[in-house]
Amino acid sequence: MGDSEAGDMAGADSAYPWLLPSAVADPRASGDGSRRTVRDWVVDICCLAVAGVVGLLVVESLRHDPHVSGPLLLADQLIGAAACTALWLRRRWPVGLAVVLVVLSVVAPCAAGAMLVAVFTVAVHRPFRVVAAVGGLALVTAPVSAAVRPDPDLTFIVSAVAGVVLALTVIGWGMFLRSRRQLVLSLRERARRAEAEAGLRAERAQRLAREDIAREMHDVLAHRLSLLCVHAGALEFRPDAPPAEVARAAGVIRDSAHQALQDLREVIGVLRAPGGGDGDEASRPQPTLAELDDLVEESRQAGMLVTFDGRVVDPRTVPPATGRTAYRIVQEALTNARKHAPGAEVTVRTAGDPRQGLTIEVVNPAGEEESGVVPGSGQGLIGLSERATLAGGRLAHGPTPDGGFRLHGWLPWRT
Incomplete structure (x- = not known):
């Protein structure tokens, strides 16, 4: 039951979203059992089988008890079957079902298996205060059950201690699985946050790179282009300038355009370099x-x-x-x-x-x-x-x- 129940943690927790460390619930699960997944069905059937096997073992033991009459044995069997069937509601009302089965197991030993499954469910899916209350009730009723329906093969002390040990084992096992489940969910949430932070850092790096490109483009090209505009303006307003001046201005325009392209290549080369241009400042062109x-x-x-x-x-x-x-x-x-x-x-x-x-x-x-x-x-x-x-x-x-x-x-x- 432990491995299957542990694999069912995600589906079961989705019915109780306030239990999750990050309050992340599975939207597929409604908590009413009407939309069970395949894994939910497997886990529920396993729990029902465990409760049924325990109930059959108790019935077999009661058959050899001379103090148990036929009608009482039949009543125990019916109550045990009803308790096992009620486990179908353990996802919807785990606490209420556990309390009812704990009280019922005092007078009907055949319901002990279903009671243990119900208490285990509470230990897995409920906070410690609720688990302590339900578990305390189960521990108190263990010696009471041994007194009300004594086992002919065991003494009262042995029977009471066995009941307490079984209850403590189930509660401890359930709380261990719950803590492990919360640890896994916490690690997943931490991984999601780390991934989101990595995405934000990547976006910030891209934004800073764009700002660097814009700044470098302005610093490098504004000066060159302003020179081009000055000389081009001079040619426009002095169409009758001597050929020597026109040639000189055209040469300056050509050289400035060439230098602007060269500066542009250098800036883009720096920005494309590994590390985003970080490194030795003196080596940057x-x-x-x-x-x-x-x-x-x-x-x-x-x-x-x-x-x-x-x-x-x-x-x-x-x-x-x-x-x-x-x-x-x-x-x-x-x-x-x-x-x-x-x-x-x-x-x-x-x-x-x-x-x-x-x-x-x-x-x-x-x-x-x-x-x-x-x-x-x-x-x-x-x-x-x-x-x-x-x-x-x-x-x-x-x-x-x-x-x-x-x-x-x-x-x-x-x-």
Whole structure:
């Protein structure tokens, strides 16, 4: 009965969802026995068979008892058969059925097998308080039954002790199966939660990867595309320019487009690398502070007036992550100045050391020409603020009293 009953735990527990550790019930089971599964039928038949065998053994013992008359034996057999049949209701009313059978077994020994099955069912499917109450009643009635219907082959003490031992065995067995069942359900619930958490972590990783792609695409391509727009705009508004200038502008457009494609390949290669781009920062193919001079010169070749005041003694000593963040800040500031203040002189200042950190400042007055050369989404400064915060620094930006714009950032000098 134990193995079959243990295999029936899921179907039986579905009738009592409040017993499950996570209150997870099987929607197929209604608890009234009208929709039993194949396993339910097998378990119920096994329980009925066990109760019937015990009842037959008791009947056989009563046949040899001279104090038991024929009508009394027939009544015991009828009561035992009714008790076994009543086990069909053990899923629906386990506690009530167990109490009735415990009381009935006092005067009808043939119902002892059904009583043990009913008590076992309560031990498997009910909390400890209910099991203690029903089990206590079964333990109390064991010596009473031995006194009311004594066994001619056993003394009162032996008969009472045997009844108590049987009741304790059934109760302990049922509680053990219930605890094992709850452990299995708890492990399954924990596995489901772990799987759900893994799915959430995967979604978060995908979201962060998309954000990294968006940030890198903006940082890498906005600068190049703004250069393309400036030179293309010059060709559009100066169709009568000398052939040499047209050729030079076309060459800059070609080189900028080629460089933009190359930067795009590098960024995508980093993002596709194992580990999502994590690893040695110095090995990532992205610019650092040492390449800030090239960025300023590139902007000057595009027609911008840029004054660069670099006070870092050796830019190559700046940590790669810090230098890369500083490079992106200056790059975005130059791109914004080119878009919103064309013709204005831009001043770029960098200073710092390992003790004070790295300071970046980009200032430009109001533009001399009408802005709106290149459309923008307005997300670049937000992305720079997030980048600076992630690096442990800070970034401030806003208009100046003369109508210009100032961007000031500080980054820690982390090795």
